[in-house]
Amino acid sequence: MKIVVAYQWAPDPQEATVGESGTVDFSRAKPAMSDYDATAIEVGRAVASAAGASLVGVTVGGASVAQPVATKAALSRGLDEVVVVSDPAFESAGTLPVATVLAQVVQGLGDVALVIAGDTSIDNGARLLPPVLGALLGWPVLTDVQTLQFDGTAATAARTLPEGVQTLSLTGPAVIAVSADSAKPKAPGMKDVLAAGKKPVTVKSAADVGGAPAPEGVVRSTAKPSGPARKGIKIDTTDPAAAAAELLSALRAAGALS
Amino acid sequence: MPFQLSDEQQLTQSSVREFAEAEVLPIAVEVDRNHRFPEETVPKLGEMGLLGMLIPEEYGGSGMDPLSYNIAIEELSRCCATTGVLVEAHSSLCSWPIVHYGTEEQKRKYLPDLASGAKLGAFGLTEPNAGSDAGGTQTTAVRDGDEFILNGQKVFITNGGYAGTFVVFARSTDAPGTRGVSAFIVERDTPGFTVAPPEDKLGICGSSTTPLFFDNARIPAANLLGEEGKGFHVAMATLDGGRTGIAAQGVGIAQAAFEEAVKYAKERVQFGAPIAKLQAIQWMIADMATDIEAGRLLVYQAADLEGRGEPHGNASAMAKLYCGQMATRVTNEAIQVHGGVGYTAAYSAERHYRDARIIGIYEGTNEIQRLVISRNYLK
Numbered sequence: 275m276k277i278v279v280a281y282q283w284a285p286d287p288q289e290a291t292v293g294e295s296g297t298v299d300f301s302r303a304k305p306a307m308s309d310y311d312a313t314a315i316e317v318g319r320a321v322a323s324a325a326g327a328s329l330v331g332v333t334v335g336g337a338s339v340a341q342p343v344a345t346k347a348a349l350s351r352g353l354d355e356v357v358v359v360s361d362p363a364f365e366s367a368g369t370l371p372v373a374t375v376l377a378q379v380v381q382g383l384g385d386v387a388l389v390i391a392g393d394t395s396i397d398n399g400a401r402l403l404p405p406v407l408g409a410l411l412g413w414p415v416l417t418d419v420q421t422l423q424f425d426g427t428a429a430t431a432a433r434t435l436p437e438g439v440q441t442l443s444l445t446g447p448a449v450i451a452v453s454a455d456s457a458k459p460k461a462p463g464m465k466d467v468l469a470a471g472k473k474p475v476t477v478k479s480a481a482d483v484g485g486a487p488a489p490e491g492v493v494r495s496t497a498k499p500s501g502p503a504r505k506g507i508k509i510d511t512t513d514p515a516a517a518a519a520e521l522l523s524a525l526r527a528a529g530a531l532s
Numbered sequence: 533m534p535f536q537l538s539d540e541q542q543l544t545q546s547s548v549r550e551f552a553e554a555e556v557l558p559i560a561v562e563v564d565r566n567h568r569f570p571e572e573t574v575p576k577l578g579e580m581g582l583l584g585m586l587i588p589e590e591y592g593g594s595g596m597d598p599l600s601y602n603i604a605i606e607e608l609s610r611c612c613a614t615t616g617v618l619v620e621a622h623s624s625l626c627s628w629p630i631v632h633y634g635t636e637e638q639k640r641k642y643l644p645d646l647a648s649g650a651k652l653g654a655f656g657l658t659e660p661n662a663g664s665d666a667g668g669t670q671t672t673a674v675r676d677g678d679e680f681i682l683n684g685q686k687v688f689i690t691n692g693g694y695a696g697t698f699v700v701f702a703r704s705t706d707a708p709g710t711r712g713v714s715a716f717i718v719e720r721d722t723p724g725f726t727v728a729p730p731e732d733k734l735g736i737c738g739s740s741t742t743p744l745f746f747d748n749a750r751i752p753a754a755n756l757l758g759e760e761g762k763g764f765h766v767a768m769a770t771l772d773g774g775r776t777g778i779a780a781q782g783v784g785i786a787q788a789a790f791e792e793a794v795k796y797a798k799e800r801v802q803f804g805a806p807i808a809k810l811q812a813i814q815w816m817i818a819d820m821a822t823d824i825e826a827g828r829l830l831v832y833q834a835a836d837l838e839g840r841g842e843p844h845g846n847a848s849a850m851a852k853l854y855c856g857q858m859a860t861r862v863t864n865e866a867i868q869v870h871g872g873v874g875y876t877a878a879y880s881a882e883r884h885y886r887d888a889r890i891i892g893i894y895e896g897t898n899e900i901q902r903l904v905i906s907r908n909y910l911k
């Protein structure tokens with residue numbers, strides 16, 4: 275039995291620069307795994323170990339996702355093996371083509387009980403991938419999952435929603451999107467770093483998965499949100515009562531409160 | 533020589549940084565302020581495999597290459613110099629000589645606990661009358677049947693208050709000078725062996741730096757480390773690797789100060805613009821970055837030579853000499869970039885400045901490194 279974690283190896287937004295006009299420049303940002311995906315692997319590792327399943331990482335992207343340092347970084351977080359679909363055609367591909375390829379890989383793996391993914395991605399944050407992947411696979415999708423248990427047959431998931439906590443059980447394969455607080459990713463230890471290089475890696479090209487995706491819309495520009503300029507008032511919160519008073523008077527001064 | 537870190541070295545860097553930022557950095561200021569040994573970090577370091585980096589896998593370590601190890605020391609020191617030297621003394625000074633000079637029995641007995649962090653390691657060479665002149669050891673070891681009886685005193689021993697395993701040097705024969713010195717493994721609970729309270733220091737304030745006393749302390753003859761009379765050689769070979777680790781500690785301290793200076797320069801507004809727009813500040817930042825990079829490359833070079841089994845004593849002495857001075861220069865400039873707040877405890881610049889000062893002293897002062905280096909050219 276396999277549990278799949280879908281992860282993304284993408285330019286680290288922490289290293290992106292935002293120009294004065296609001297343009298975001300990723301050209302000097304080194305690729306990395308987002309905390310969301312590290313969290314998904316952490317959850318996946320616990321669930322797979324408890325169920326005696328093997329944990330397979332799957333990613334789709336440009337050339338950088340197949341670099342040994344990228345696959346080893348993913349494997350050092352606890353995956354048993356990775357399957358990467360790496361092709362310049364998938365560099366910054368959108369949700370639908372990525373999900374289509376992921377679905378194909380998951381079906382090809384066979385005996386997949388669960389696909390776990392982060393709730394959101396570091397680059398676009400559209401939160402679309404798990405639902406689209408579930409739709410393509412024809413599997414149920416649970417989002418906002420904070421705790422997940424799986425005994426090899428049945429899964430129990432608790433979803434934390436604004437309205438409260440919903441606990442569900444399900445059997446059969448499903449796509450699970452875990453929330454950022456579902457686990458605290460631990461830094462890989464030295465033995466994990468060394469073991470990563472010895473684990474299996476499968477690299478597929480676009481040709482192996484049915485060719486390059488159809489062209490999609492392109493991002494023409496990015497800009498700061500329009501609206502009133504920020505006032506840049508910083509309130510010292512050491513003393514909460516004083517901070518609240520200062521906030522109230524700032525809001526009054528701005529005419530937001532009467 | 534262009535330097536390209538291997539995948540494993542890059543991953544070691546990112547993993548140790550992630551660990552240090554999560555577990556070490558949050559307590560660094562408090563550990564410094566309260567002169568408190570970060571005891572709770574030891575099991576976490578053990579779990580991460582950071583206490584067994586120089587110990588082969590068969591003895592429970594992670595058996596990393598020296599460059600990965602030095603990268604880890606840099607990353608830990610970037611967050612907390614106290615934690616950096618805790619790992620450095622444990623690894624370079626205690627574990628390394630046992631790995632390289634220990635008998636099979638000694639390795640099986642001592643290395644697994646050092647690798648896991650169940651026991652912390654320390655290295656006792658310096659004495660009140662034998663500092664730079666480390667061969668002037670006055671502590672004695674007298675053979676008595678299956679035992680050696682140790683008498684004497686050590687000073688300034690890193691990890692002293694918390695270590696379970698000590699590599700200690702004592703004079704065991706009448707041979708003059710360095711030839712009479714032997715190395716021994718001493719367990720903490722040995723009767724007659726006591727550890728005195730720690731020194732109060734300028735920097736690396738959380739590090740436990742203590743005197744050790746031997747008053748008819750009997751240790752098994754089986755705990756002789758390496759050949760009798762070859763202890764000084766053990767000490768010098770140990771320091772050849774250790775000095776690279778201290779240089780790496782200096783790089784980490786300087787890097788932290790540099791990053792904070794850059795951040796502050798972008799935020800602090802004077803004369804209507806961030807001070808980073810002033811050429812005076814830009815030049816300081818450029819000099820600091822260049823200085824750190826030069827020191828880091830000397831560390832990488834020394835560690836790489838060691839990893840390839842090449843002689844590295846000269847390279848490690850150069851790395852330590854350079855980084856000792858570099859760390860002091862860079863942390864000094866970082867205070868300057870901060871202006872008045874840099875002189876206060878509100879920012880970490882002053883902590884880095886105090887921490888940096890030790891790099892040019894322990895494991896051989898700057899003057900001793902110059903002696904080591906010049907000997908290689910004036911032979």
Ligand SMILES: Cc1cc2nc3c(=O)[nH]c(=O)nc-3n(C[C@H](O)[C@H](O)[C@H](O)COP(=O)(O)OP(=O)(O)OC[C@H]3O[C@@H](n4cnc5c(N)ncnc54)[C@H](O)[C@@H]3O)c2cc1C
Nearest residue numbers: 655656657658663664688689690741893894895896897899
């Ligand atoms: C925080 C801390 C931690 C330490 N940890 C350890 C440890 O874990 N284990 C251990 O064994 N030791 C440790 N030491 C000791 C350290 O290695 C010595 O302090 C150092 O080697 C210098 O010796 P000293 O203090 O006796 O100075 P001295 O040797 O008295 O030196 C005084 C001055 O004279 C100069 N000098 C001496 N001889 C010469 C020479 N031949 N040529 C030119 N100049 C010379 C020195 O450079 C220095 O400027 C530690 C020290 C400190 C402060």
